[in-house]
Amino acid sequence: MGELINVAQERLRAQGGRMTIQRRLLFSILDSLGEHPTAEELLLLARKQDPDLNLSTVYRTLRWLEAESLVSSRVFAEERRQERFDAALPSEHHHFMCTNCKDVIEFDTDLFGAIKGQFQELSGAKVETGSIVLYGLCSKCRQTKNGNNLNLETE
Amino acid sequence: MGELINVAQERLRAQGGRMTIQRRLLFSILDSLGEHPTAEELLLLARKQDPDLNLSTVYRTLRWLEAESLVSSRVFAEERRQERFDAALPSEHHHFMCTNCKDVIEFDTDLFGAIKGQFQELSGAKVETGSIVLYGLCSKCRQTKNGNNLNLETE
DNA sequence: AAACTTATTGCGAATCATTTGCAATAATTA
DNA sequence: TAATTATTGCAAATGATTCGCAATAAGTTT
Structure with missing residues (x-):
């Protein structure tokens, strides 16, 4: 989409940060990627273009983006120990994970607002997010029912 | 409620397992506790009655309960990303976490089925859970502080 | 363009949550 | 009561993420 790179660059500049080649690379991958990679998967993808990129840099970049609300992360069931990240720009969206191929699909629903409202009324809480x-x-695995995973193997 | 202990004991017996004092203790705490403790919090609670209880035992017990679908776990957006566990007996329910006091409130909604339906139709997937x-x-924190904690005072 | 300032990187070690191997212990059964 | 073996506690291992620090490079100033 090209959105994240520009917004991130602006924010970076605004706070005296530097647009390094590592960051540019990570921003652009996250921006165009339709998937929800773990930090390590993102590293693997990025290393195709910058083989010396380090995992720490990936984490630092992701955390900064997260603090800027440009990326969001979550831990899916069955992957209790790993976070998956995605560009948060098309703001509020939800996720489906296929228990077979582990693919993540984003979706939106008009009913989420109603659920928030229901709960707020019931509890007196103020729901933020x-x-x-x-x-x-997923439909693919439903048909074939054999597990082919995310294709991240190099070339 | 006393539900979990009985069900667990039956299952244990059915598979040649043993009802140890550690398990009985953990079952009963989980059963009566209205909270969503981490493994470590559960250990602390349990040690009041059995000071030598070990964290491994807590994890092993929780994992067994989870495999039996008697406990469920999830990772909330917190600084320490540890799993929180709760007795899963009142089957499907959802969660609210107060960003100020970290309290977890369970709730249910009739709209969840509709959301699953929406997504299934849209994607061709079969949603299981x-x-x-x-x-x-939460209402308490809303009154007393209205979100004057660290960073999250958007409204 | 070279010099300068300091944010950022890569690296290795540290930390945090959870799991595992194993010898000792204790719950069940004979 | 003894025999069998599931379970425990402990310590060490693992996997994901973070941190400290010296070297590097982005942006700025000359």
Whole structure:
């Protein structure tokens, strides 16, 4: 989409940060990627273009983006120890993860507002954010029912 | 409620497992506790009655309960990203976490089925499970501080 | 364009949450 | 009561993420 790179660059400049080649690379991958990579998957992807890129840099960049609300992260069930990241720019969206191929699909729903409203009324709380995660078999795996994973192997 | 202990004991017996004092203790705490403790918090609670209880035992017990679908776990957006566990017996329910006091409130909604349906139709996937997590200020914190904690005072 | 300032990097070691191997212990059964 | 073996506690291992620090490079000033 090209959105993230520009916004990030602006924010960087605004706070005296520097647009390094590592950051530019990571921004652009996150921006164009339709997936929800872990830090390590992102590293692997980025290393195709910058083989010396370090995992620490990936994490530092992701955390900065997260603090700027340009990236969001979540831990899916069954992957209790790893976060998955995605560009948060098309603001509020929810996720489905296929329990077979682990693919993540984003979706939106008009019913989320109603759920927030329901809960607020019931509890007296003020809901700021939230998200829905669904699990099941994606249409592909439903048909084939054999596990082919995310293709991140080099070339 | 006393539900979990009985069900767990039955399952244990059915698979040649043993009802140890550690397990009985953990079952009963989980059963009566209205909270969503981390493994470590659960250990601390349990040690009041069995000071030698070990963290490994807590994890092993929780994992067994999870495998039996008697406990469920999730990772909330917190600084320490550890799993929080709760007795899963009142089957499908969702969670709200107060960003100020970190309290977790369970809730249910009739709209969740509709959301699953929406997504299934849209994507061709078969949704098996899922959950909603909301974040915000609980009614108590709303009154007393209205979000004057560290960084999250957007409204 | 060279010199300068300091944010950022890569690296290795540290930390945090969770898991595992194993010898000792204790719950069940005979 | 003894025999069998599931379970425990401990310590060490693992996997994900973070941190300290010296070297490097982005942006600025001359």
